[in-house]
Amino acid sequence: MKRILIFAEQKNGTIHRVTYELIGKSLELLQSSQGEIDVVLLGDKNICTDELQQHQIDNIYHIEGDCFDKPDELLYKENIVSLINEISPEIFLIGATTFGRSLAPRIAAALNAGLTADCTELKLDDDGELIQIRPAFSDNILAHIKTTTSPKMATIRYKEFEASKIVPGHKAKIIKLKPYKDNNTLVDILREIEAREFDISEAQVVVSAGKGFKSKEDLGMIYELAELLGGEVGASRAIVDDGYIDKTHQIGYSGNRVKAKLYIACGISGAPQHLAGMSESDIIIAINSDASAPIFNVADYGIVGNIYEVVTLLIKKIKNA
Amino acid sequence: MNIVVLIKQVPDMEKVRFDSEKGIVDRASAGVEINPFDLNALEAAVSVAEANNGTVTAITMGPPRGKESLKEAVARGANSGILLSDKCFGGADTKATALTLAAAIKKIGNVDIIFAGEKTVDGDTGQVGAEVAEFLNIAHIYYVDEIVEVTDTYIKVVSDILEGRYEKKGQFPILATVTKDLNVPRIPQLKDKIRARKEIFPVWGIEELSEFISPEDVGIKGSPTKVKKIEVPKSSVRIGKKERENIDAFLDEIVEKLKSIKVLEA
Numbered sequence: 001m002k003r004i005l006i007f008a009e010q011k012n013g014t015i016h017r018v019t020y021e022l023i024g025k026s027l028e029l030l031q032s033s034q035g036e037i038d039v040v041l042l043g044d045k046n047i048c049t050d051e052l053q054q055h056q057i058d059n060i061y062h063i064e065g066d067c068f069d070k071p072d073e074l075l076y077k078e079n080i081v082s083l084i085n086e087i088s089p090e091i092f093l094i095g096a097t098t099f100g101r102s103l104a105p106r107i108a109a110a111l112n113a114g115l116t117a118d119c120t121e122l123k124l125d126d127d128g129e130l131i132q133i134r135p136a137f138s139d140n141i142l143a144h145i146k147t148t149t150s151p152k153m154a155t156i157r158y159k160e161f162e163a164s165k166i167v168p169g170h171k172a173k174i175i176k177l178k179p180y181k182d183n184n185t186l187v188d189i190l191r192e193i194e195a196r197e198f199d200i201s202e203a204q205v206v207v208s209a210g211k212g213f214k215s216k217e218d219l220g221m222i223y224e225l226a227e228l229l230g231g232e233v234g235a236s237r238a239i240v241d242d243g244y245i246d247k248t249h250q251i252g253y254s255g256n257r258v259k260a261k262l263y264i265a266c267g268i269s270g271a272p273q274h275l276a277g278m279s280e281s282d283i284i285i286a287i288n289s290d291a292s293a294p295i296f297n298v299a300d301y302g303i304v305g306n307i308y309e310v311v312t313l314l315i316k317k318i319k320n321a
Numbered sequence: 322m323n324i325v326v327l328i329k330q331v332p333d334m335e336k337v338r339f340d341s342e343k344g345i346v347d348r349a350s351a352g353v354e355i356n357p358f359d360l361n362a363l364e365a366a367v368s369v370a371e372a373n374n375g376t377v378t379a380i381t382m383g384p385p386r387g388k389e390s391l392k393e394a395v396a397r398g399a400n401s402g403i404l405l406s407d408k409c410f411g412g413a414d415t416k417a418t419a420l421t422l423a424a425a426i427k428k429i430g431n432v433d434i435i436f437a438g439e440k441t442v443d444g445d446t447g448q449v450g451a452e453v454a455e456f457l458n459i460a461h462i463y464y465v466d467e468i469v470e471v472t473d474t475y476i477k478v479v480s481d482i483l484e485g486r487y488e489k490k491g492q493f494p495i496l497a498t499v500t501k502d503l504n505v506p507r508i509p510q511l512k513d514k515i516r517a518r519k520e521i522f523p524v525w526g527i528e529e530l531s532e533f534i535s536p537e538d539v540g541i542k543g544s545p546t547k548v549k550k551i552e553v554p555k556s557s558v559r560i561g562k563k564e565r566e567n568i569d570a571f572l573d574e575i576v577e578k579l580k581s582i583k584v585l586e587a
């Protein structure tokens with residue numbers, strides 16, 4: 001029987017949505033083999049687990065303590081390693097969030113286990129062994145990886161898998177645990193300076209601007225178009241580096257990845273680094289004066305023309321629509 | 322203050338070619354360079370050293386041509402460099418790499434801060450830093466985008482993590498990975514490049530590290546993750562429509578499409 005353990009990341013008591021995607025994928029993996037799905041949650045004793053309990057999981061190990069309110073990798077590591085040594089899961093999955101990517105290697109090294117980063121697919125082979133599939137070389141290749149140590153550990157990219165659904169009437173068992181360790185003398189987390197409230201990766205509609213715009217002021221029409229479409233403004237790295245807009249808007253490999261319903265790229269040539277962040281959007285419209293720009297290779301609708309004229313005309317047509 | 326910076330030589334991602342038929346990365350198709358994220362780590366190391374009377378040792382693991390990256394690191398302000406190179410280091414995954422780097426850091430001894438980039442553009446895992454820290458039994462702080470204060474015993478930084486920015490104070494020794502937002506790497510001057518050209522770098526193999534690591538722990542032998550297959554996905558090409566003449570009518574078509582997908586009200 002396979003036992004899959006999933007890390008439930010939480011901030012201020014809210015469980016990160018990637019957790020439900022990991023549950024969804026785990027259920028799929030266990031379709032053809034017997035197994036159990038457990039979740040480990042670290043946080044204040046008052047965290048509401050009602051929703052989590054209704055997902056099709058077996059046990060929730062809740063390690064209780066307000067010491068887990070802050071992103072303290074050492075403390076999380078000590079506690080999760082202790083739990084893993086007790087319950088010996090065969091597979092341990094962690095969302096590839098910033099915190100997950102910082103925590104997972106710490107745990108893997110402590111367990112002397114292999115770890116596969118940022119997977120976009122998981123499968124079981126004919127022998128029931130886990131195959132982890134992940135992009136590398138800035139998303140240019142996909143590597144299929146098997147791990148020889150136990151537990152098989154992987155961080156999983158957010159928004160790759162379908163989230164699990166609530167099963168009315170299902171109630172996972174909660175196992176409350178005291179922290180195995182509750183203080184960290186090496187790193188003192190003094191305060192949260194600012195919370196990142198704006199997250200473009202969630203946007204359904206993104207209107208992005210690139211080097212085709214000659215000044216920061218010229219982006220006015222992009223903001224207007226985004227607002228008319230109920231979307232957010234994105235940007236290529238070039239104009240972020242030039243200070244037109246701050247980096248929370250940057251789309252690309254080293255920025256944010258979006259999977260929007262609609263993505264409009266205005267004056268963006270489409271360097272691989274940008275395409276890695278947006279090419280999975282449902283509908284892509286590209287406007288660029290250079291007919292050979294690579295952005296047109298991923299576009300459903302390509303308009304070769306002056307961005308200032310085309311965007312102005314598009315705004316006018318939308319207003320009249 | 323003793324500072325170590327971990328750097329990796331990577332293919333130039335703008336030029337490297339991928340063969341989707343054979344499923345291989347043609348590393349020979351591109352030159353090599355220091356992983357761009359590591360330049361920010363190097364800049365952090367050098368500027369902290371300058372302000373605190375410290376020294377910077379750059380470490381890289383890889384084939385002999387890694388020396389070129391160490392020369393560049395010296396041109397950019399590092400005081401010295403060490404190349405970890407041995408046939409048996411080849412094929413290392415993040416765990417084996419981290420164990421090897423940790424062994425070298427133990428051999429150097431008395432290190433206060435270790436800087437590394439947040440990830441590499443080829444392996445792209447971002448795992449090695451935290452694994453090195455765990456193997457050294459020291460703390461780590463990831464995604465540092467601001468250095469607030471450095472004293473003789475601790476460093477205070479801002480870590481961009483968990484959907485927020487957290488001020489963290491880490492006691493030495495500590496490992497920190499940095500983001501591109503931390504600084505702008507300096508451009509080496511010609512005189513620095515000339516000076517760096519003459520630099521000689523020690524090469525440490527398994528024998529030099531034998532006090533801290535065994536041959537079973539390094540390279541492909543010490544790597545629990547095994548790559549079974551490489552796929553090079555054909556670059557996603559969409560068969561879209563491209564229009565340069567009748568833009569007006571084309572935009573009408575687009576507006577209709579926006580209505581049909583309910584981005585606009587019909």
